[in-house]
Amino acid sequence: xxxxxxxxxxxxxxxxxxxxxxxxxxxxxxxxxxxxxxxxxxxxxxxxxxxxxxxxxxxxxxxxxxxxxxxxxxxxxxxxxxxxxxxxxxxxxxxxxxxxxxxxxxxxxxxx
Amino acid sequence: xxxxxxxxxxxxxxxxxxxxxxxxxxxxxxxxxxxxxxxxxxxxxxxxxxxxxxxxxxxxxxxxxxxxxxxxxxxxxxxxxxxxxxxxxxxxxxxxxxxxxxxxxxxxxxx
Numbered sequence: 001x002x003x004x005x006x007x008x009x010x011x012x013x014x015x016x017x018x019x020x021x022x023x024x025x026x027x028x029x030x031x032x033x034x035x036x037x038x039x040x041x042x043x044x045x046x047x048x049x050x051x052x053x054x055x056x057x058x059x060x061x062x063x064x065x066x067x068x069x070x071x072x073x074x075x076x077x078x079x080x081x082x083x084x085x086x087x088x089x090x091x092x093x094x095x096x097x098x099x100x101x102x103x104x105x106x107x108x109x110x111x112x
Numbered sequence: 113x114x115x116x117x118x119x120x121x122x123x124x125x126x127x128x129x130x131x132x133x134x135x136x137x138x139x140x141x142x143x144x145x146x147x148x149x150x151x152x153x154x155x156x157x158x159x160x161x162x163x164x165x166x167x168x169x170x171x172x173x174x175x176x177x178x179x180x181x182x183x184x185x186x187x188x189x190x191x192x193x194x195x196x197x198x199x200x201x202x203x204x205x206x207x208x209x210x211x212x213x214x215x216x217x218x219x220x221x222x223x
Contacts, residue, residue: 035213040121042200042215043155058210090154098204100145101211103154 001026004104006091012110013081021076021107023091031097032074034058034066036087037106043090049074050097081111115139116203118214126222131188133217135201142204144177144184145211150197158186158199191221 007022025032030051035043035058045058047066055066063085065077074093078085088108092101115138125131135144143162147155159168161177161184168175174187184203188195198216 040215042118043202043213045210045212048210059212092155097210098143100157100160101155102157106154 003027004091004093004102006089006104006107008107009105010108012112013078014112015082017081018077018079019081020078021089021091021109022073023075023104024073025091025093025102025104026072027093027095027102028071029093029095029102030071031094031099032068033092033094033101034064034074034076035090035092036060036085037090038087046076046089048097081109083111085109086111116201116212116214118201118217120217121215122218122220124220124222125191127193128190131191131195131219133186133199133201133219135184135186135203135214137182137203137205139205140181142181144181144201144203146175146184146186147200147202147213148197149200149216153197155200188219191219193221193223195219196221 004025033048034046044060049055049068052071067075088106090106091104094101117136145160146158149155165179166177172189176185198218200216202211202213
């Protein structure tokens, strides 16, 4: 089992460019999450999907969109990147939303 | 909204010393989870506490959930260099579907 995988590992964007971060899990989990991590601010929830076919906003959804493509995959899209979106992005999954979350290795994004 | 505060932000200890991080919530929690993130790594689940006053141990790590289910602590006895990393608590209030993470406590251990 690969667990939770994320692509790409690193990305540099110019302001205004768009990109999609990919996440996939092979643990048959129902719930999936996107977090961003900034120094001194812990993990902040961007969007989550409690189950296939549903998505909901987290604490910091502005500037992002998500797609739960199927049970395995949950992507995060930045339509017009801004320097304030420079961060480390983690995808996570859990069997149900109340339970232990398993994190992917993260994507380090720099927006110039 | 629900807030989870964690202190201290940073702790530097000598190897062999003890370490404690504290987590406080503005609301009563249905459960609390603890995660560890090694430098450059991703958060890894350590434990979940559910019951009021619950205490759980994992080798040198002791986790407590307060009687009022509004606070929690993680205590490490006799730290080792392998304990280096950031420790996060994460709590959920009843009826609130999302897990809210504290800002984390970064532990540095000097040999």
